[in-house]
Amino acid sequence: MTTHFLQVGEVRIAYDREGEGPPLVLMHGAEASRQMFAALVPHLSRHFTVIAYDQRDCGETEAPEHACTLSDLADDAQRFIGALGFKRAHVFGSSFGGRVAQALALLYPRAVDHLVLGSTWPLPRPIEELCPDARRLAELRRGLPGTAEELATWFFPESFLKQRPELRRIFANARPESARSARRLATVQTSLECGVADIVAPTLLPAGELDRVVPPSVTLAMAARIRGADAVLMPAVGHVTALQAPEVLARHMVRFLDPAGAIA
Known part of the structure; x- marks a missing residue:
């Protein structure tokens, strides 16, 4: 696949684009890149124009070397959707990408058609407040x-x-901390003043039953705070649903985003 800029x-912004149909933008997690969606895209591109991109300080995207906030990432996403020629798009955010997707839906509601928030936690609350083991996870990363x-x-x-x-090597080959990774960590810790309850886009909340990073109860509980939201628990799946169960995740997404296509 050819990388576009x-x-x-x-x-x-570095991105991949595949398929035809309504636009669907994919937002990766904190320490990931658009490559985390490689196994998911083929299942989605049968129904949508799928755009997976790298956020600031991630992957192949190039940006000025200064600190940015969650709001900046939402601004980037809104401008990116417009620059691609779309007025609005479906959006899927995984883990911290789900926080970026929430921010986009809150700050630019007209840019978001339907929203899928996977394995994530609600704005404006910090992960340490909702996930008791978050500090242990931070220790392991360090x-x-x-x-x-x-x-x-x-x-x-x-x-x-x-x-x-081979997936173990993703962590074993982690690069030593750099200025770029330090900026990314600082960005991940930023939030917004508004919260998930103000989201107006139709929303789906998929979560992995065995997720240790963001317990599924945290993600699923968001359904009670977003009007009309739907939630789905994926059995025997961990945090990175797009890698572990791409076909199952895609089936839930297609059913939610394109019911006619799911039946066809």
């Missing part, structure tokens, strides 16, 4: 690469890692 304000084996089990169930042992 688009200048959006001060940011040169201990890389020595903690790679344990950290991998937070993102994927042990049974899945036995099938895909």
